[in-house]
Amino acid sequence: MRILVTGHKGYIGTVMVPMLLGAGHEVIGLDSELFRECIFSPGIHEVPALRVDVRDVERRHLDGFDAVIHLAALSNDPLGDLDPEITYQINHAASVRLARLAKEAGVSRFLYSSSCSSYGKAGDDLVDETADLHPITPYAISKVRVEEDVTKLADGAFSPTFLRNATAYGVSPRLRFDLVLNNLVAWAFARGRVHIKSDGTPWRPIVHIEDISRAFLAVLAAPREAIHNQALNVGQTEENYRIRDLAEIVQDVVPGSRIEYAIDGGPDPRCYRVDFRKIHRVLPDFKPQWSARRGAEELHAAYRRTGLVLEDCEGPRFKRIDHLKDLLAAGRLDATLRWRAA
Numbered sequence: 026m027r028i029l030v031t032g033h034k035g036y037i038g039t040v041m042v043p044m045l046l047g048a049g050h051e052v053i054g055l056d057s058e059l060f061r062e063c064i065f066s067p068g069i070h071e072v073p074a075l076r077v078d079v080r081d082v083e084r085r086h087l088d089g090f091d092a093v094i095h096l097a098a099l100s101n102d103p104l105g106d107l108d109p110e111i112t113y114q115i116n117h118a119a120s121v122r123l124a125r126l127a128k129e130a131g132v133s134r135f136l137y138s139s140s141c142s143s144y145g146k147a148g149d150d151l152v153d154e155t156a157d158l159h160p161i162t163p164y165a166i167s168k169v170r171v172e173e174d175v176t177k178l179a180d181g182a183f184s185p186t187f188l189r190n191a192t193a194y195g196v197s198p199r200l201r202f203d204l205v206l207n208n209l210v211a212w213a214f215a216r217g218r219v220h221i222k223s224d225g226t227p228w229r230p231i232v233h234i235e236d237i238s239r240a241f242l243a244v245l246a247a248p249r250e251a252i253h254n255q256a257l258n259v260g261q262t263e264e265n266y267r268i269r270d271l272a273e274i275v276q277d278v279v280p281g282s283r284i285e286y287a288i289d290g291g292p293d294p295r296c297y298r299v300d301f302r303k304i305h306r307v308l309p310d311f312k313p314q315w316s317a318r319r320g321a322e323e324l325h326a327a328y329r330r331t332g333l334v335l336e337d338c339e340g341p342r343f344k345r346i347d348h349l350k351d352l353l354a355a356g357r358l359d360a361t362l363r364w365r366a367a
Contacts, residue, residue: 026134026245027051029090031079031123032097033072034058037138039198041094041238043070048242055079055086056097059352059362063343065200065331078363080119087123087130094136094241095123099164099362103203103346109163111362116167121174128183135185136244137175138237139168141230141258143189147297149228151265154189154256154303161294172256179254186244186252190237191230191260191299194320196327202343205268206231206317209275210324211338213282222287225269227296232260233315240304243311257304261313265298271317278321 028045032038033054045052054074075086079097087093098116099107106112124135144152145159160166172187179185194206202208212220240259244252266274272284304311341347352358359365 026091027053027089028092028094028245029053029055029087030094030096031055032095033074034069034199035060035096035100036197036199036201037193037234037237038096039069040195040234041096041241042072044235044238044242046070046072050245053090055082057364059358060199060345060348063199063345063348065196065343066198066327069198079123080115082119082123082126084126084130087127087132090127090130090132092134092136092245093123093127093132094138095120096138098138098167100345106163107346107349112163113167113170115362116164117170120167120171124175124178124185128178131182133182133184134245135175135183136241137171137185137187139172139187139189139256140165141189141191141260141297141299142295143169143172144297144299146294149296149298151262151298151300153300154258176254184249184253186254187256188237188240188244189256189258191232191258191264193234193237194231194324195233195235195315196323197234200343201345202338203345205229206271206275206320207324208338209272210279210321211328211333212335213275213279214325214328215333215335215338217282218285219272219275219279219282220285220287221268221272221290223268223290223293225267225272225286225290227268227293228265228298229268229271230260230265230297230299230301231271231317231320232264232313233320236260236313236315239313240308240311243308246310247308251307255307257307258299258301259304260299260301262299262301264317266317274318275321278318279325
């Protein structure tokens with residue numbers, strides 16, 4: 026297929042693009058490159074690309090594609106809270122407009138990167154794709170709104186699929202430390218402390234970014250009737266963990282580390298255990314290859330190779346919200362998070 030990948034220079038995109046190419050697809054990227062300076066390692070695979078803000082996409086940008094993989098977003102809860110109105114403009118309104126333009130341009134498949142955070146306050150019970158959605162942050166609310174609006178565009182020629190990813194982890198050329206397993210291993214390596222910022226009780230399903238990419242590849246290869254206008258939780262049911270359980274895995278993996286709870290850490294209202302049986306039933310070719318322990322080992326090895334220090338973990342280089350705040354303070358972005366002219 027000829028595929029447009031939005032956010033191809035981001036945390037997931039820089040891992041997904043080489044996998045798409047390896048599967049024989051032709052890939053064109055689209056990215057505003059807000060995080061172009063957040064480089065953890067060399068080796069970003071360059072493909073033909075449009076440097077365009079997703080809010081500024083035009084119909085002509087979508088001509089000639091078989092599929093759109095839409096990853097671009099302000100991608101996590103703290104970033105979404107920075108300015109909720111801009112979050113809704115980028116993550117919701119621009120995403121729905123992109124889908125509408127793709128449909129007008131004759132794109133047959135639209136793969137949307139959604140989130141299990143849409144389940145919000147789900148508690149201890151397993152929830153599947155039929156469960157009520159209870160998003161509690163602008164980021165999660167925007168994901169739910171896109172699903173609600175884009176599903177209405179589905180017809181015989183336009184087929185959307187909504188991939189609700191578990192919390193991502195894993196090494197990427199554009200690494201993020203504002204993700205739970207990435208952050209826990211970073212603190213353990215840099216300071217010898219597995220630093221838990223909540224009380225450790227919330228449930229989180231987690232999934233490696235390579236396995237997220239495998240899910241998108243499986244959707245592209247699936248018969249249309251199997252994935253048409255469907256929501257799919259992306260992950261493995263056995264990969265649901267309480268935060269404290271992840272901390273224990275990290276303590277085992279990183280020699281000499283110990284678990285430490287933040288003084289002001291309280292219960293996190295975001296708590297959800299997710300059932301992933303549907304994706305394995307619908308997409309039998311989807312074969313995840315990662316577990317939390319193996320992921321912690323991969324992250325630890327990468328941090329050793331690069332000589333990671335704590336400032337990397339908590340500073341603007343790999344913490345997306347701090348990076349945007351720095352760009353705003355320096356006047357490089359305007360208040361709408363668009364680049365200013367040089």
